[in-house]
Amino acid sequence: MTPSVRVRSVPQGAYRAYLTKSNECYIDMQNAVKAARWNSAAILAVHTVVSACDALTSFYLRIRCTSERHLDILTLINRLPLSKPDIDAKSKQIGRVIDIKNKAEYEERLITENEARSAAKDAERVLIWVQKNVAS
Numbered sequence: 001m002t003p004s005v006r007v008r009s010v011p012q013g014a015y016r017a018y019l020t021k022s023n024e025c026y027i028d029m030q031n032a033v034k035a036a037r038w039n040s041a042a043i044l045a046v047h048t049v050v051s052a053c054d055a056l057t058s059f060y061l062r063i064r065c066t067s068e069r070h071l072d073i074l075t076l077i078n079r080l081p082l083s084k085p086d087i088d089a090k091s092k093q094i095g096r097v098i099d100i101k102n103k104a105e106y107e108e109r110l111i112t113e114n115e116a117r118s119a120a121k122d123a124e125r126v127l128i129w130v131q132k133n134v135a136s
Contacts, residue, residue: 005065005067005072005075005076006065006066006067006072007063007064007065007066007067007076008063008064008066009062009063010058010062010063010064011062012062014058014062014064015054015055015056015058015059015134016055018051018052018054018055018058018064019051019052019055019130019131019134021047021051021054022047022048022049022051022052022054022055022127022130023127025044025047025048025051026044026048026123026124026127028040028044029041029044029045029048029120029123030120032044032116033116033117033120036113038110038111038112038113038115038116039104039110039111039116041111041116041117041119041120042100042103042104042111042115042116042119042120043101043104043105044123045097045100045116045119045120045122045123046070046097046098046100046101046104046119046123048097048123048126048127049093049094049097049098049122049123049126049127050070050073050098052123052126052127052130053065053073053076053077053094053126053130054073055130055134056077056080056130056133056134057073057076057077057080059133059134059135060080060081060082061076061079061080063076070098070101071095071098071099073094073098074091074094074095077090077091077094078091082133086129090125090126090129093122093125093126094122094126096118096119096122097119097122097123097126100115100119103115
């Protein structure tokens with residue numbers, strides 16, 4: 001039995017706003033990496049991915065995830081009419097980025113350069129995939 005995920009319906013075309021948000025976070029993430037602001041870069045990677053996923057589910061399913069658990073988005077991603085190997089690969093990248101959220105935002109330790117760069121690379125790959133799969 002598939003667990004239920006809290007969602008909200010979105011109007012047609014809403015994906016554009018989420019894609020814009022994702023692109024803006026991506027640009028800020030890149031700037032944070034260049035400035036060696038590792039905590040900011042990791043947080044912005046998370047927001048890049050969450051908004052990109054909202055764009056994708058809005059485009060295909062006309063819904064977005066409203067669950068408090070960001071990883072619940074993977075349930076919706078698996079419903080998309082896209083290539084299963086692509087979904088599997090991107091789900092791993094999405095999961096890795098979202099997993100860093102608590103470390104970056106709530107733990108007392110700081111994000112390392114390697115963690116930030118890895119999250120940024122995964123976020124970039126997810127955003128590129130989303131851009132290829134939605135019509136702008």
